Structures are given as C-alpha cells and as structure tokens.
Amino acid sequence: MCEKTLNIEEIFGENVFTLGKMKERLPKKVYAEVKNIIDHGGEMSLATADVVAKAMKDWAVEHGATHYTHWFQPLTGITAEKHDSFVTNPDEEGHMLMEFSGKELIKGEPDASSFPSGGLRATFEARGYTAWDITSPAFLKEDATGVILCIPTAFCSYKGEALDKKTPLLRSLEALSEQALRIVRLFGNTEATKVTASVGPEQEYFLVDRDLYLQRKDLIYTGRTLFGAPAPKGQEMDDHYFGVIKERIGSFMKDLNIELWKLGISAKTQHNEVAPAQHELAPIFNNANIAVDHNQVVMETMKKVAQRHGLACLLHEKPFAGVNGSGKHDNWSICTDNGVNLLDPGDTPNQNIQFLLVLACIIKAVDIHADLLRQSAANVGNDHRLGANEAPPAIISIFLGEQLEDVVKQLIEKGEAASCKEGERLYTGVSTLPDLMKDATDRNRTSPFAFTGNKFEFRMVGSSDSIASPNTTLNAMVAEAFCEAADILEKADNFDMAVHDLIKEYLTEHQRIIFNGNGYSEEWVAEAERRGLPNIKSMVDSVSSLTTEKAVKLFEKFHIFTRAELESRAEVLYETYAKAINIEALTMIDMAGKQLIPAVINYTTDLAASISAVSEACPEADTSAQKDLLIETSALLSESQKALKTLKKVTAAAAAAEEGEVQARAYHDTVMPVMTDLRTPLDKLEMIVDKDLWPIPSYGDLTFEV
Ligand code: ADP
Ligand code: MG
Numbered sequence: 001m002c003e004k005t006l007n008i009e010e011i012f013g014e015n016v017f018t019l020g021k022m023k024e025r026l027p028k029k030v031y032a033e034v035k036n037i038i039d040h041g042g043e044m045s046l047a048t049a050d051v052v053a054k055a056m057k058d059w060a061v062e063h064g065a066t067h068y069t070h071w072f073q074p075l076t077g078i079t080a081e082k083h084d085s086f087v088t089n090p091d092e093e094g095h096m097l098m099e100f101s102g103k104e105l106i107k108g109e110p111d112a113s114s115f116p117s118g119g120l121r122a123t124f125e126a127r128g129y130t131a132w133d134i135t136s137p138a139f140l141k142e143d144a145t146g147v148i149l150c151i152p153t154a155f156c157s158y159k160g161e162a163l164d165k166k167t168p169l170l171r172s173l174e175a176l177s178e179q180a181l182r183i184v185r186l187f188g189n190t191e192a193t194k195v196t197a198s199v200g201p202e203q204e205y206f207l208v209d210r211d212l213y214l215q216r217k218d219l220i221y222t223g224r225t226l227f228g229a230p231a232p233k234g235q236e237m238d239d240h241y242f243g244v245i246k247e248r249i250g251s252f253m254k255d256l257n258i259e260l261w262k263l264g265i266s267a268k269t270q271h272n273e274v275a276p277a278q279h280e281l282a283p284i285f286n287n288a289n290i291a292v293d294h295n296q297v298v299m300e301t302m303k304k305v306a307q308r309h310g311l312a313c314l315l316h317e318k319p320f321a322g323v324n325g326s327g328k329h330d331n332w333s334i335c336t337d338n339g340v341n342l343l344d345p346g347d348t349p350n351q352n353i354q355f356l357l358v359l360a361c362i363i364k365a366v367d368i369h370a371d372l373l374r375q376s377a378a379n380v381g382n383d384h385r386l387g388a389n390e391a392p393p394a395i396i397s398i399f400l401g402e403q404l405e406d407v408v409k410q411l412i413e414k415g416e417a418a419s420c421k422e423g424e425r426l427y428t429g430v431s432t433l434p435d436l437m438k439d440a441t442d443r444n445r446t447s448p449f450a451f452t453g454n455k456f457e458f459r460m461v462g463s464s465d466s467i468a469s470p471n472t473t474l475n476a477m478v479a480e481a482f483c484e485a486a487d488i489l490e491k492a493d494n495f496d497m498a499v500h501d502l503i504k505e506y507l508t509e510h511q512r513i514i515f516n517g518n519g520y521s522e523e524w525v526a527e528a529e530r531r532g533l534p535n536i537k538s539m540v541d542s543v544s545s546l547t548t549e550k551a552v553k554l555f556e557k558f559h560i561f562t563r564a565e566l567e568s569r570a571e572v573l574y575e576t577y578a579k580a581i582n583i584e585a586l587t588m589i590d591m592a593g594k595q596l597i598p599a600v601i602n603y604t605t606d607l608a609a610s611i612s613a614v615s616e617a618c619p620e621a622d623t624s625a626q627k628d629l630l631i632e633t634s635a636l637l638s639e640s641q642k643a644l645k646t647l648k649k650v651t652a653a654a655a656a657a658e659e660g661e662v663q664a665r666a667y668h669d670t671v672m673p674v675m676t677d678l679r680t681p682l683d684k685l686e687m688i689v690d691k692d693l694w695p696i697p698s699y700g701d702l703t704f705e706v
Helices: 019-025 028-040 046-062 102-106 166-186 217-222 247-262 288-308 353-368 370-376 402-414 468-489 495-513 522-531 539-547 549-557 563-617 624-656 661-688 699-704
Strands: 065-071 083-085 128-132 139-143 146-157 195-209 267-272 278-283 311-314 328-336 449-451 456-458
Touching: 019 028, 019 046, 028 046, 046 065, 046 102, 046 146, 102 128, 146 166, 166 195, 166 288, 166 328, 166 353, 166 468, 195 288, 195 468, 195 699, 217 563, 247 267, 247 278, 247 288, 278 288, 288 311, 288 468, 328 468, 353 370, 353 402, 353 468, 353 495, 370 468, 370 539, 402 495, 468 495, 468 549, 539 549, 539 563, 539 661, 549 563, 563 624, 563 661, 624 661
Parallel strands: 065 146
Antiparallel strands: 065 083, 128 146, 139 146, 195 278, 195 311, 195 328, 267 278, 328 456, 449 456
C-alpha cells in the first residue's frame, strides 16, 4: 500500500519551484542572475523575468495548475490571494495557449481599498501593488479550487508605503545583515557576505470535532468559547502532555505532514500539548522570511486538513477558559552565510569575545525596546494568555541560564570572566543506562525571552499571530545595537580594550533585564516594577509603544517603517481590537438571548410544572428540592438577563465611540467586564440545567470527545 511506501525524500518540496528546479529549467545565465539577486539583491530585467515566468508556468501547468496568484500578507495577519488563470484569448483557429509573462510575475495590482491601511491610503487611492519576493520560492496550493501557483509577494500602496507584514520584515533583514556584517568584520571574518536571522516557530493548536464545533456560534465567529463551564477533568493530571496520540489525531498529523513536506516545509516535531485536545508542531528552522511564509502556510494547512478529517483546528490563543491557551515560540538566531551562528557560545563562552559582544548588544536592545518587543506579540487573543501563569508574564525579561549568568556576573564585577561553568556527568544510577552529559544550563519555561543554547526563544507570541512582527522588531532593535557598537569599535585605537569596555558597559547598564527566576511569581511582578521594567498588560496599552520617538527613530533610521507607516499600524491595531471585541460581544448577545436564556426558561418551566404535578399527584410529597432549584435557577436567570441588557447597552455605546484609541479603550474597559458578568451566571446555569436542554456542546464534549 502506498502508506507503507511513503517516501519523504521523493515528495519533499514536490510542490515548490525550488532553486534546484530553476537550475534544471532555466538557461545557465538566467539561473545565475536569479541566484545572484536572491543572494545579493538587485533588479531583474524584464527579459529575464519573462524567461523565469515561462519556466515557472510550465512547471506549474505540468503539475495541474490552472491559475496563479500573488500571495501576500496584509495587515489582517492572514494571507490574501486573488486567482488569475493562465488562459488567454484563443487564436483564429480557436486554440488557446496558457501564458504567464515576466510582467505578471513581477508586479500585480490587487485593489487595495478593502485591506486595512490605517488611513495610509485614502479610499480614492485604491491602487496597491504586489511585488514578487524572489527570496521566497513559489509553490503550488492544491485544494478543491484546483492547483494554484502561489507567488510570494510584498504589498504596498500607490505611494510605496508598506501595507503588509512582509515588506518591513524584508527591510529589517537587510538592516540586520548590514549591521551584523560590520560586527563580524571587526573580528576578522572577511568571508561572510550576508547575515540572516534564522527562525523556527513552534506552533500550538487545538483540534475539536467539526460537528460539535459547528454547534457553537462562538467558535465559528470568534475562534474561542465565550461560554462554558469547566469539564470535570482539565489538565491537572498532566496526562495529555506528550501523551499517546489518538488514532484520529494521528491520522490528521500524518496527512498534515505530507501536505507540508510537499510544500517544502520541514515539519519535524509533533506531540500532544498540556491542555486536553491541544497539540504542537515544530518545523526545522529556516531564514526568517521563509519561516514567516511557511508558518502562514502551516496554519492554513492545519485548518484545511482538519476539515478533511471531520475536525476543526482552533488557532486562537485561548479557545477554552481554565486550561492552557496556545502560543508560538519564536526561536531566533543570527547566522552568517559562511556558517557561523553568532549566538553559538562555543564550549567556553567566557573566551568567545564575539559571542559576548553579540549577547551584550541583544541584552541592551531588549532592555531599551522591551515595550516594542512586548507590542510585537500583542493581539486580541493573547491578552487572555500573557501573565496568566501558563504563558510568560507581560513583562519582558531575559533568561540566560546558569552558565551565561555567571559569565555576565564576572564581567560586570571583575571586567573579565576567567572561568565558566561546565556541563557535568549525570549519573543515572542504573548500570545498563548510559551516563549523560548534563547541559551547563537548565531550562526556564516561565521566561518570555530565553537563551536556549544557540538561539533565543521568544515565547510571548500568540498561536494565531503572524510571526512577521516579532521578527521584524527583533531584527530592527538588534541591528540598532550592532550599529551603535560598530560605530564605536570601528574607530577604536585599541580594539581589544574597546570591545572589552563596551561589553562591560552594556552588561552593567542593562543588567536589570536579566532574570533567571520564576516569571510566574508575584514577587517578580513587584521586583520588575522596582527595576523599572515595563509591565504592559493589554494589547490596547501596548499600541502606543509603536509611535514613541524612540520607536520612530529606530525604525526610520533603518528604513523599516516611516513615521506614517507606524502611525497607520497603530490605527489598524486599535481598529482590529475594537472590531474583534465587538464581534465577541454581539456573539454573546446572540447566544445568550437566543440559545442559553431560552434553554434556562424551558428548564424553569419544566421545573415549575413538575412541582405542580407532583403536589397535585401527592400533596404530602416533599417538593423542596425542585423549589430550591427553581429559586437558584431563577436568581441566576435574572442575573443573566440583567447582564445581557447591560452588555447590549455598553456595546452600542462603544460602537458609537470615536474610532481609534478611544473606541478600543471603550471595548476594553467597559465591554469586556460586562462580557464576564454575563458569562459567570450562565456558566453556573450550565451546571444546573438538564444536559439535554443545554443547546451547545460542553467543554467536556469538545475537548475529550475528539
Ligand atoms: P526546544 O527544546 O528548546 O523547544 P528544539 O530543538 O525543539 O528546542 O527547537 C525548537 C525550534 O527551534 C525548532 O523549530 C528548531 O528548528 C528551532 N531552532 C533550533 N535551532 C535554531 C536556531 N539556531 N535558530 C533558530 N531556530 C532554531
Ligand atoms: Mg521550545
């Protein structure tokens, strides 16, 4: 059977127009030009583009493609596509030749007016352009629509402002490369021609039965449950994490892997996560631009494959109250094109001066731009997670681990680090088991930004979010720190002394950002406040960090965002928040008013009828149990009805508020609390009302009956 003979090597990248395929299909000279532009930038002539387009189209058509699309990433956080077929006008004899020109490959013109632009684009300037991103390979998407050739593109306005997530990311990668090269040159590396950020995102998600999903308007409209009493069992037994994968889930994972491998995405690790019905997938890391594109495809493919298996994939950060939500650990490092990972400490980090300088620069950058980094992980769903003892706190800090912390301490106190703690042998105590070498550093799962061996792991990012913004921000702020260090060191008379002093200075000035303790503890919140670290609790509170003078200076200096682009993004964030909470509130109003409250009324009617019937049939019978229930239920019902009325009122008021920050705050401050007021009595009622009368599947049904 084909299942037994699945050959990953054969299918891997089958649906990608890889460099290898270009090499095979393009004339040598054209291929060399393409490769040179991918590696070093530059503009492609239209004649070359024509040749590439034809080869790409021929390959796509051979694989059944009928259409192509400029695939882009607007500020909605998801991807967008408009399909155009390769069909052209038939000739005299009625023959049609499939065509695709270089012009069509390089530039597209989707109507930009319906994408969020935060006021950058007036409605009368509807034009927007998509531009081919040659550094991310084209791929084929196969689904019910047929086979579509997807060309990764950047999306900008008529005036050239970025309207997407890719353009700033690419700009930040160029900035990082340029500044990091200055650093490695200082240490005698003359070979590297480019430096790039490598990223490996670990994607968490939930799977629930699709039929049950379709019975819940909250899941359909908002991606999370807005009502729901806890199931008798949650995650307290720790039996789901790394637990045996159920058959149905396993068969989903298998199909998902195949789809991803075909798309050249190196899906590597899969396991059950902490919460019931929660899982994780991690790919092998890639350069940041491709990693971002791939992660978008992963999320989309998860949803599609789930549907095929009668499942629904929930990517929301907090689909269920009371159990863990989902995040996306963004593993990030910096590598030169001659194979040096700048974050690899080596065996003796205390002697690795280049590593120590890079580390000191990152520590400085994270301290200075903690607010921006926090903002880059803010989205509506993540507000339910950050700081809730299941995800890092909303306070940014850096975990270095025992070994590096010790090195840093020596550097600050003595100006140099003479020694470094080493990993030791771990005795298992069983003669047949091998003794293991222990890492010099343990892990810390409560830190938002943790050093994990040869990379940092930014753990704040939400599961549904694009990882473009966090990586753009990281690249930008570290480029700035590199630039400032290089400005000083390139001028130094005595490089060794200067670099030594600079490392000590940065570490001393920014040591407050280093924290190796328990990020979930109350003490840390108080300690962080004492240290003057920002604690930005909500998405709405985080938006303003995008437009501070500090942020504008950073992003403008490296041509990543203009002030106008930053202001527009802030607007889009406020708008997104207001819209999302408005949808949640309206969904609650709908469900409470049309489903839950009527169910409670039916139940109380049945109860009342049963009291009369019992009393009539047997006047001596004790009906106090029914009466108790009726009293309790009626009280909760009245509480629900009151909250429902208030929710309608405050939602209407928020909807009428001035758009932007004022409106977002109205939803945050006045609508969200009333949503809780409505949920609380109705969740209690779910525990009382006859299960047959309760109109929506319970948490237990959803998370255990998969
Ligand atoms: P952990 O156990 O810390 O979660 P893993 O080895 O499972 O670490 O890696 C998690 C993710 O980090 C994977 O996607 C992996 O490819 C990625 N990763 C590993 N090394 C690097 C690196 N140098 N740069 C960026 N990502 C990396
Ligand atoms: Mg990890």
